[in-house]
Amino acid sequence: xxxxxxxxxxxxxxGFLWSSFEIYSGVxxxxxxxxxxxxLKNKIMNKWRNFxxxxxxxxxxxxxxxMPEEALQASGHVDHFNDPMTECKECLEVxxxxxxxxxxxxEEVEGLENQKLTxxxxxxxxxxxxxxxxxxxxWSYNLMFQTLIGAKGKKTGYMRPETAQGIFIPFKRLLRFYxxxxxxxxxxxxxAYRNEISPRQGMIRLRxxxxxxxxxxxxxxxxxxxxxxDVADHVLTLYPADIQEEEGEPVKIxxxxxxxxxxxxxEMLTYQLCLADKFMAELGxxxxxxxxxxxxxxxMAHYAIDCWDVxxxxxxxxxxxxxxxxxxxxxxxxxxxxxxxEDLRVFIEYDEPRNIxxxxxxxxxxxxxxxxxxxxPKIMNALKETDPxxxxxxxxxxxxxxxxxxxxxxxxxxxxxxxxxxxxTVRGEKIYPHVIEPSYGIDRITYSVLLxxxxxxxxxxILCLPxxxxxxxxxxxxxxxxxxxxxxxxxxxxxxxIQGIIAELDTSGTIGRRYARSDEIGTPFAVTIDHQTLExxxxxxxxxxxxxxxxxxxxxxPDTVNELLNKKINFSDLEDT
RNA sequence: GCGGCUGUAGUCUAGUCUGGUUAGGACUUGGGCCUUCCAAGCCUACGACCCGGGUUCAAAUCCCGGCAGCCGCACCA
Numbered sequence: 001x002x003x004x005x006x007x008x009x010x011x012x013x014x015g016f017l018w019s020s021f022e023i024y025s026g027v028x029x030x031x032x033x034x035x036x037x038x039x040l041k042n043k044i045m046n047k048w049r050n051f052x053x054x055x056x057x058x059x060x061x062x063x064x065x066x067m068p069e070e071a072l073q074a075s076g077h078v079d080h081f082n083d084p085m086t087e088c089k090e091c092l093e094v095x096x097x098x099x100x101x102x103x104x105x106x107e108e109v110e111g112l113e114n115q116k117l118t119x120x121x122x123x124x125x126x127x128x129x130x131x132x133x134x135x136x137x138x139w140s141y142n143l144m145f146q147t148l149i150g151a152k153g154k155k156t157g158y159m160r161p162e163t164a165q166g167i168f169i170p171f172k173r174l175l176r177f178y179x180x181x182x183x184x185x186x187x188x189x190x191x192a193y194r195n196e197i198s199p200r201q202g203m204i205r206l207r208x209x210x211x212x213x214x215x216x217x218x219x220x221x222x223x224x225x226x227x228x229x230d231v232a233d234h235v236l237t238l239y240p241a242d243i244q245e246e247e248g249e250p251v252k253i254x255x256x257x258x259x260x261x262x263x264x265x266x267e268m269l270t271y272q273l274c275l276a277d278k279f280m281a282e283l284g285x286x287x288x289x290x291x292x293x294x295x296x297x298x299x300m301a302h303y304a305i306d307c308w309d310v311x312x313x314x315x316x317x318x319x320x321x322x323x324x325x326x327x328x329x330x331x332x333x334x335x336x337x338x339x340x341x342e343d344l345r346v347f348i349e350y351d352e353p354r355n356i357x358x359x360x361x362x363x364x365x366x367x368x369x370x371x372x373x374x375x376x377p378k379i380m381n382a383l384k385e386t387d388p389x390x391x392x393x394x395x396x397x398x399x400x401x402x403x404x405x406x407x408x409x410x411x412x413x414x415x416x417x418x419x420x421x422x423x424x425t426v427r428g429e430k431i432y433p434h435v436i437e438p439s440y441g442i443d444r445i446t447y448s449v450l451l452x453x454x455x456x457x458x459x460x461x462i463l464c465l466p467x468x469x470x471x472x473x474x475x476x477x478x479x480x481x482x483x484x485x486x487x488x489x490x491x492x493x494x495x496x497x498i499q500g501i502i503a504e505l506d507t508s509g510t511i512g513r514r515y516a517r518s519d520e521i522g523t524p525f526a527v528t529i530d531h532q533t534l535e536x537x538x539x540x541x542x543x544x545x546x547x548x549x550x551x552x553x554x555x556x557x558p559d560t561v562n563e564l565l566n567k568k569i570n571f572s573d574l575e576d577t
Numbered sequence: 578g579c580g581g582c583u584g585u586a587g588u589c590u591a592g593u594c595u596g597g598u599u600a601g602g603a604c605u606u607g608g609g610c611c612u613u614c615c616a617a618g619c620c621u622a623c624g625a626c627c628c629g630g631g632u633u634c635a636a637a638u639c640c641c642g643g644c645a646g647c648c649g650c651a652c653c654a
Binding site for chain 2: 009012013019022024025026027028076077080081082083085087095096099141143161194196197198199200205301302459460477479480481482485508509510511512513514515516517519528530531532540542547549
């Protein structure tokens with residue numbers, strides 16, 4: 001029995017996860033988080049916020065999940081987030097049209113239009129590779145869910161395929177919020193949608209999933225990190241592209257060396273790898289099932305210059321990507337800039353202003369004005385944009401420079417212009433920031449946490465969740481179901497809730513059964529009320545992982561449990577006192 | 578999207594081939610008894626034939642279609 005099966009069975013049984021729309025047979029690629037699953041997922045997301053918003057000083061925004069077509073045209077998703085498909089009329093097999101052409105003709109046809117691909121298929125008489133049947137015309141299978149915006153349904157919209165775009169689009173506002181200075185980071189947590197053809201990998205390939213993404217905008221000339229020293233000695237398990245090609249093993253290396261040896265392309269990117277590593281560790285996922293795999297050149301998206309996937313090992317699916325950390329360069333901002341005609345650049349001030357001397361062509365207005373009359377102002381404007389050296393060169397060759405402007409040609413002659421050397425002070429320049437993007441798949445991470453926190457000892461199922469992630473903080477049990485013990489238990493349960501702890505009372509079955517249920521949902525602590533409680537007002541508190549028990553006064557229970565859950569104290573500290 | 582296999586309570590399963598009593602059992606769960614620390618025992622209750630059509634006097638059972646799951650193929654910016 002695979003661990004995957006045990007975990008998924010328990011997740012279903014105990015209300016963590018189940019497939020959606022079950023009473024209508026379900027739909028592949030959709031999952032519900034049940035009562036405990038929803039808390040777990042939220043706790044993971046809040047820990048993530050704690051890392052990136054509190055720890056790194058990034059702020060969170062929330063943008064719509066439905067996006068207009070233009071925005072996704074700019075991002076490249078309308079044109080490139082789809083696959084050209086063709087179907088065999090005989091055996092009904094479906095193929096990637098570009099792949100099938102490449103196989104038979106050897107020609108690279110990626111990016112060609114469907115019409116063109118259809119023509120190639122008929123011109124080259126390409127047939128179904130399986131049965132030799134005729135192929136249909138090529139259509140695009142776009143992985144985005146399409147919808148219509150508004151009652152008249154004139155405007156095409158799509159469910160967003162990633163949360164990142166929602167950060168790039170209001171970039172000007174965000175830059176203003178951060179008062180114009182790089183670097184800064186913005187995060188977004190939310191749903192994203194991809195209409196996968198045939199998802200069959202449970203929680204691993206979902207059609208609707210939750211991302212937590214940070215977009216960190218940096219000066220391309222400075223990809224250092226101010227706190228890199230804090231992570232310099234952090235050891236990462238890296239699996240660089242060249243070692244993958246040689247079919248070698250991942251290497252353990254400090255962050256500092258990874259940067260020095262150029263294994264990872266920048267300090268900023270390396271810092272992000274370390275941050276992700278620390279995050280995964282706090283989720284209770286052991287180091288030996290985590291590795292950082294660099295994208296091969298062939299699999300890297302066209303806009304990225306370096307990309308590392310954080311992978312977690314699973315018995316069912318092998319190594320799965322749970323986080324992608326990429327240097328997206330200036331691709332997105334540049335593209336949105338072009339499509340929207342908004343200037344999405346950032347002004348970078350030089351350390352010291354630079355004095356530049358340059359030649360300018362200065363018109364002699366006494367002759368210039370009368371000659372060109374009302375056209376004179378716009379010609380002067382055009383002159384400022386023209387390279388003076390080009391004019392000089394034209395004068396040297398033919399004594400005339402033809403200035404093309406709005407379809408007209410204006411002849412400039414040497415007597416109209418004089419050339420002057422001008423000193424100018426330049427204080428900085430406008431650049432497109434580069435984007436470093438850690439992108440977390442929260443559902444896959446939640447799955448990984450359940451998978452790797454699950455343990456079986458003898459006949460015990462234990463979900464060894466870190467105390468601060470456990471959905472239920474503490475369970476309260478009367479040792480036996482006597483009215484007076486149950487009454488005290490109820491009060492203790494209520495006192496825990498007043499402390500803000502999710503606490504449950506369980507009076508069903510025997511004490512052993514209650515502990516077993518408690519362990520299976522990962523509740524870290526259980527408080528048991530027995531006969532001695534009635535005599536001296538003490539109760540026992542039991543730790544899930546060790547099954548050890550310590551006796552404490554009832555009055556200390558809420559504070560103690562709180563400190564245990566927040567990891568301010570360890571259970572062993574209680575044993576010593 | 579294609580092919581093969583599969584679909585009975587929350588879970589595991591008997592029954593399906595060969596149509597015919599009230600669809601049987603175990604575990605789980607709820608209630609009760611008992612019980613003073615890790616799924617004990619006893620009593621009791623709840624709970625299922627994936628959906629739709631067809632054949633038939635009669636369908637969990639046979640036939641067709643759909644949906645879902647598993648395996649293989651394909652797909653995965």
